[in-house]
Amino acid sequence: MKFLSLLQSAIVYGTIILYGAMGEILTQKSGNLNLGVPGLMSLGAVGGFIVSRAYEILYCGSNGLTPNALLCILTALLGALLFSGLGGLLYSFLTISLRANQNVTGLTLTIFGCALANFYGSALLQKHGGVGSLSLAVTSNAFRAVIPGLETVTVFYALGWLVYISIALAIFMQWFLNRTRVGLNLRAVGESPATADAAGINVTKYKYVATCVGACISGLGGLYYFVDYVKAAWTSDGTLEALGWLAVALVIFATWKPARAIWASYLFGALSWLYFYIGGLNRSSQEIFKMLPYLVTIAVLVFVSLRRSKESQPPASLGLSYFREER
Amino acid sequence: MNHSHEPLIHIAKRDGIVWWKSWLIRLTGVVLALIVSALFIYGISKLDPLKVYGAMWDGAFGTSKRAWVTIRDTMMLLCIGIGLAPAFMMRFWNIGAEGQILVGGCATAAVMIYCGNAMPTWIMLVIMFAASCVSGAIWGLIPAIFKAHWNTNETLFTLMMNYIAIQLTNFLVSKWESPPGSNAVGVINLNTQSGWFPSILGQQYLLNVLIVLALAVVMFIYLRSSKQGYEIAVVGESENTARYAGISVKKVIIRTMAISGAICGVAGFVNVAGAAHTISTEVAGGRGFTAIIVAWLAKFNTFVMILIAALIIFLQKGAIQIASQFNLNDYASNVVTGIILFFILGSEFFINYEIRFRGGKS
Numbered sequence: 309m310k311f312l313s314l315l316q317s318a319i320v321y322g323t324i325i326l327y328g329a330m331g332e333i334l335t336q337k338s339g340n341l342n343l344g345v346p347g348l349m350s351l352g353a354v355g356g357f358i359v360s361r362a363y364e365i366l367y368c369g370s371n372g373l374t375p376n377a378l379l380c381i382l383t384a385l386l387g388a389l390l391f392s393g394l395g396g397l398l399y400s401f402l403t404i405s406l407r408a409n410q411n412v413t414g415l416t417l418t419i420f421g422c423a424l425a426n427f428y429g430s431a432l433l434q435k436h437g438g439v440g441s442l443s444l445a446v447t448s449n450a451f452r453a454v455i456p457g458l459e460t461v462t463v464f465y466a467l468g469w470l471v472y473i474s475i476a477l478a479i480f481m482q483w484f485l486n487r488t489r490v491g492l493n494l495r496a497v498g499e500s501p502a503t504a505d506a507a508g509i510n511v512t513k514y515k516y517v518a519t520c521v522g523a524c525i526s527g528l529g530g531l532y533y534f535v536d537y538v539k540a541a542w543t544s545d546g547t548l549e550a551l552g553w554l555a556v557a558l559v560i561f562a563t564w565k566p567a568r569a570i571w572a573s574y575l576f577g578a579l580s581w582l583y584f585y586i587g588g589l590n591r592s593s594q595e596i597f598k599m600l601p602y603l604v605t606i607a608v609l610v611f612v613s614l615r616r617s618k619e620s621q622p623p624a625s626l627g628l629s630y631f632r633e634e635r
Numbered sequence: 636m637n638h639s640h641e642p643l644i645h646i647a648k649r650d651g652i653v654w655w656k657s658w659l660i661r662l663t664g665v666v667l668a669l670i671v672s673a674l675f676i677y678g679i680s681k682l683d684p685l686k687v688y689g690a691m692w693d694g695a696f697g698t699s700k701r702a703w704v705t706i707r708d709t710m711m712l713l714c715i716g717i718g719l720a721p722a723f724m725m726r727f728w729n730i731g732a733e734g735q736i737l738v739g740g741c742a743t744a745a746v747m748i749y750c751g752n753a754m755p756t757w758i759m760l761v762i763m764f765a766a767s768c769v770s771g772a773i774w775g776l777i778p779a780i781f782k783a784h785w786n787t788n789e790t791l792f793t794l795m796m797n798y799i800a801i802q803l804t805n806f807l808v809s810k811w812e813s814p815p816g817s818n819a820v821g822v823i824n825l826n827t828q829s830g831w832f833p834s835i836l837g838q839q840y841l842l843n844v845l846i847v848l849a850l851a852v853v854m855f856i857y858l859r860s861s862k863q864g865y866e867i868a869v870v871g872e873s874e875n876t877a878r879y880a881g882i883s884v885k886k887v888i889i890r891t892m893a894i895s896g897a898i899c900g901v902a903g904f905v906n907v908a909g910a911a912h913t914i915s916t917e918v919a920g921g922r923g924f925t926a927i928i929v930a931w932l933a934k935f936n937t938f939v940m941i942l943i944a945a946l947i948i949f950l951q952k953g954a955i956q957i958a959s960q961f962n963l964n965d966y967a968s969n970v971v972t973g974i975i976l977f978f979i980l981g982s983e984f985f986i987n988y989e990i991r992f993r994g995g996k997s
Contacts, residue, residue: 343730343790402977406984411728411790412931413980415924420973427966431679434964544966553794560791595806602798605791613787622788633648 314578314585316463320537321551322577323471324349327529328555329562329569330478335396335522336559337485338515339498341627343414344399345526346552347421348392352527353534354425355391357542360384360447360535361432377450384447384535385528392527395421396520404515407629418552425530426544433542448540451532470532474570477525481566494518498623501630511630529555554580557605563612563620576601645991657986664982665946668975672950675970680961687957694956695949705952707840710847711906712944713937715926717847717854718898720935721891722775723927724858726871727782729892731793732899733923734800735774737916739767739900741807743907744914747823747830748811759830763904771900772893774800779892783885797923804916811914820913832909843909850898851937858935867891899923921969928976932983943979947972 328345335342342348363383368375399417402408451468458464485491496504497514505511533548534540554576561576562569583589583597612620673687682690696702715732722729743763750759774796781787813821824830835841858864870877870887877884906918925947933939951968958967 341790398977402980406981407988408980408983409931411730412928413977415730415927416973416976416980419921419924419969420977423966423969423973427964427970430964430966434962544964550798553798557791557795560788592806592809595802595809598805599799599802602795602802606795609792609795610781610785610787613781613785631646631648633646 310585312462314581315574316466317581317584318574318577319463319467319471320577321580322573322575323474324529324533324537324548324551325555325558325576326474326478326569326573327532328526328552329558329573330474330481330566331522331524331526331529332556332559333522333562333564333566333569334481334494334525335519336564336626337494337498337623338518338522339501339623339625339628339630340400340403340515340519341410341414342396342399342417342519342522343411343556344395344417344421344523345414345555346549347418347425348395348523348526349421349530349533349552349555350425350548351395351421352388352392352524352530353548354429354530354542355387355389355527356384356531356534357387357429357432357444357540359387359390360444360540364444364446375446377446377453380444380447380450384451384531388527388531389524392530393520393524395527396523397516399523400516400519403629404512404519407631410627410629418549422549425548429542430544444535444540448535451535452539468532468536470528470536474528474532478566478570485566495623498625501625502632505630505632511632515630526552526555554601554605557602560612560622561605561608564622576604579604643992647989647991649987649989652986660982660985661979664978665975668978671978672954672971672974675974676954676957676967679963679967680957682957682961688953690957690960691950691953694954695952697956701952703838703840705948707843707910708952709941709945709948710840710843711902711910712922712926712929712948713940714847714850714902714905715899715922716930716933716940716944717850717937718771718895718902719926719930720854720933720937720940721858721864721867722895723930724871724935725867725888725891727779727888727892727895728790729775729793729895730790730927731774731778731796731896731923732902732926733919733921734793734797735771735896735899736903736906736919736923737797737800737804738774739771739903740907740914740918741804741903742766742770742900743904744807744811744820744823747908751824751829752827756830756833760832760908763830763908764901767900767904768897769900771903772897775892775896775899776889779889782892783888801916804914804918808915819915822912823914824912830908831912840909843905846901846905846909850901851941854898855937858937863887863890925972928980932976932979947975950975 328349332342332345360380360383364375364380395417399413402413403410451470453469454465454467455469485495493504493509494514497509497511501511530548558569558573558576562572579601582600583594589597676682676687695705715736719729719732743766746759746763746766750762778789778792778796781792782789808820809818811820812818832842866882866887869880869882870884874884903918907914911918929940929943929947933943950971954968954971955965958965
């Protein structure tokens with residue numbers, strides 16, 4: 309039973325990381341190393357919070373209506389995609405059009421996104437009278453709805469439908485990046501923008517679209533964290549930021565392959581919760597155990613650099629701005 | 636030539652720019668950032684936009700105590716920036732300042748706890764300084780050795796080292812916690828002030844300022860005028876050029892990261908012994924990330940870093956003051972930091988590139 313319980317926590321935790329990592333894989337395939345993932349995930353979470361609160365509490369609550377579950381889902385999705393997409397657009401504008409350094413811009417986006425999210429999240433909580441007093445019950449339940457027939461099946465009864473969407477999206481992305489013309493073009497842009505440009509591919513457009521869509525996917529991870537993991541009750545404890553960095557690490561761990569990211573994210577989730585299921589640990593040794601996912605990432609990082617196999621390398625022009633006249 | 640195929644705007648790299656022009660562009664960026672920050676603060680507080688900066692000034696420099704705290708925090712950010720400068724000049728992405736500060740802070744706290752009240756303060760200060768240097772250097776060396784020998788990606792390696800340091804700090808906090816069950820260490824040596832920075836000329840934080848300014852001067856000279864500083868610059872420009880010139884790239888990477896980590900460790904020492912007098916993950920508190928941007932924007936010039944660090948801390952203190960006046964939370968300060976950094980980053984484009992419009996003179 310302990311194992312099943314660990315598996316369940318691992319999948320829930322892993323799904324947050326998986327969304328973040330899938331967005332970052334798409335972004336990195338276009339040659340943009342976006343270190344703003346924690347910020348984008350936070351923006352996605354707060355966007356979902358602000359917009360679905362506007363519907364569930366402000367609109368329905370004050371008019372005495374019963375919130376419609378479908379509209380709750382749509383408003384939350386709209387908010388999350390809008391906020392994280394705008395974050396991605398800001399990053400794209402600075403790094404692609406203004407050619408600012410990608411690492412520095414990404415870090416700024418993390419600082420800004422996390423702060424903005426926690427600022428508005430905490431301010432909204434305070435408005436309603438503090439922690440625990442504001443929870444979007446209808447929205448949260450709509451997202452945590454279990455696939456009919458699985459309500460009593462072990463592990464599965466705890467998985468909301470966003471979990472299945474994430475798996476489908478990962479498989480779709482794997483196919484998209486390897487089997488479609490657009491996907492191959494995108495990879496060409498990330499490997500060698502000058503070559504792609506010469507072949508008639510619009511490098512700027514590909515980079516913009518991939519980065520913004522990637523940001524939206526990462527933002528969904530934040531939304532899933534908010535509506536499912538914390539059950540739509542805002543917390544500003546830095547957990548989402550730490551998960552965002554794990555998502556960046558997962559991209560390396562999965563060696564830029566979305567399908568591999570599925571099981572890898574669950575492994576990360578399991579490593580993060582292992583301390584909870586190992587008996588006889590006191591609080592201090594638990595802290596040591598929580599190092600595990602980071603230690604494993606470092607091990608993979610070192611292993612990948614030692615092996616130097618062609619299949620597991622980052623996109624060749626990752627982190628570099630492209631300027632046609634500097635070819 | 637058919638002009639209809641000429642694009643509306645044409646971007647060209649500048650060969651060089653007069654110094655006053657580049658500063659004018661940066662100044663414009665800062666002014667725009669200040670306007671947007673004021674709008675954000677106006678949005679949350681509905682305070683008269685003109686009064687916003689008055690209130691911010693009051694928050695940062697309103698009393699002599701506030702002014703000293705502002706200076707102290709500027710020095711802390713500057714210290715980390717100084718530590719990061721040599722690494723970034725070498726194009727080594729040390730994202731791990733956060734962790735290096737924490738291990739330096741942990742080492743300092745360990746000395747305060749285990750050796751406190753057993754020896755004179757000045758001996759303790761020397762031991763704490765050395766301990767924080769060594770632990771910060773070790774934290775910087777681990778990714779550097781892998782980078783030098785196997786070209787392991789340093790951005791992600793140093794990032795992961797941050798989280799290991801955070802867990803290590805949490806582990807030590809639960810070991811040293813007092814009173815038991817509080818999950819905090821509390822002020823160390825509260826009654827004896829053993830291991831605390833002594834007041835100089837009646838100023839509690841003057842020693843912080845002196846240490847960091849000394850580091851700024853030394854680092855400026857080291858990077859500009861020493862042989863090792865030159866080697867760092869060459870490795871940063873091109874590792875192949877460095878190899879042809881007979882520079883041992885591995886040695887330079889490892890040595891530079893030891894220095895970088897050590898200074899970030901010292902930042903932890905300055906904060907624990909000179910300001911916080913306790914240990915928690917707040918000793919770094921995200922400053923390691925902000926300082927990366929400070930170091931990058933200052934183009935590794937430690938004196939320009941003072942200006943940028945001061946600007947950021949001023950805005951943060953001001954935003955915190957306004958947020959507390961209006962019963963809002965402190966996250967406002969980092970929102971404002973983000974805004975200013977975005978604008979300075981964007982303004983770099985107009986310094987490096989020139990925009991010509993269709994039909995304009997070339």
